[in-house]
Amino acid sequence: MQRAALRAARAPLLRFFRTARPVLAADKEALLELRRRTGLPFLQCREALLRCGGDAPQAEAWLREEAQRRGWSKAGAVRGRRAREGLVGLLREGPAAVMVEVNCETDFVARNAEFQRLVEQAALGAMAHCRAAAPPAGCSKHLLQADELAQLRTGPGGALLSDHLALAIGKLGENVALRRAAWLRVPEEDGYIAAYAHGWLPAAAPVAMGTYGALVACRVTEPRAPAATLEEVGRKVAQHVVGMAPTALGTPQDQPRGEEETRLLAQSFLLEPGLTLGQFLRARGALAVCDFLRFRCGEEPGESGAAAPR
Structure with missing residues (x-):
């Protein structure tokens, strides 16, 4: 009797656990x-x-x-662990373009979708900040250091990039850093920005990514060339900036100074070494270069290419 009563008392409890x-x-x-x-x-x-x-x-x-x-x-x-790997991300929207660098410890993590999502968020945050600035009278350039980049948001009401960074560190388990960002803006009526990322994701992606990146601010020359020609010529110039690492713009009249030349327009053109870049642009038409930016992932401060005063 006692055993039967005990089984009866346990029955509702057992049924509860079976249904949960x-x-x-x-x-x-x-x-x-x-x-x-x-x-x-x-x-x-x-x-x-x-x-x-x-x-x-x-x-x-x-x-x-x-x-x-x-x-x-x-x-x-x-914090403090060496983070020199990572990606450079490029985003273009009409007369504005941004470039960001996000670092991690290993090449393996740089290939992770979660890390690449952080690069995309950083690019979106930099673009929102760029768009909020007053329209330029001519070509304008702005640089953002790590602490400024971390305080940006990916959009109105969005989370801070520093919060996105914390999420990424929690998931990836490596030291991850928002290193820097920069933008170029040109007038809508006659400006054009070329971009090139040397690396993994295609330029057709919303945010192109690679270990090297370049943005080139240009003025469209008359008569205005078709959009496909502007894209082709601009891409070649940006590819040259990545490959030849100029540190100054120079002028189209500059005479080349040999293999050590660092002025963009006087350098031997990467894709046609018999011409300087300035000669290539004069012969091809379409674009005149006004300014440029170059990032190499993991480079030391001061190494990145950016046009110096003429």
Whole structure:
């Protein structure tokens, strides 16, 4: 009798546990979607769903808060570790273009989608900052250091880039740094910006990425060439800037000074060594160069190419 009573008392409790299935079994699709949206491991996504009673939006918010908290904590542990790998990201929007550098410790992490997402967010933040500036009368250039870049937002009401950085550190487990950013802007009526990224993602991507990058501010010459010609000539000039690392602009009349020449317009043209870049542009037409920027990922301060006064 006592055993029968004990079994009867336990029955409701056993039925309760049998019907309370784990979140993984009850909603595998929600788990997979949460994993896809956050990029975090399955175990962490499952824990979030359990904590939030299966509510996917709440689980995602909890995961991001937790990743950010852990990221800031991990940032202190990895700060100071050498971070010279990474990517340069380029984004063009009409008469404006930005270039950013984001560093990490290893080439392996630089190829990670989460790291590349941070590069894209940094480029979007720099572009929003560029667009908010007053339109230039001519060509304008602006440089942003790491602390300025970290305080930008990816858009109105968006999170700070420093918060995105914390999330990335928490997920990747390496020292990751927002190194720097720069932009060029030209007048809409007769300006053109060429861009070239030497590396992994194609220039057709919203944010082109590579280990080298160049932006070249140009004036469109008359008669105005078709858009395809502007793109072709501009890309060749930007490719030359990446390959030849000029440090000054110079003038179209400059005479070359041999292999050590650092003035852009006087350098032997990378794709046609029998001509200087200035001669190539005079012969081809379409564009006249006004300014340029060049980043090499991991370079020491002061090494990046940027046009000096003539």
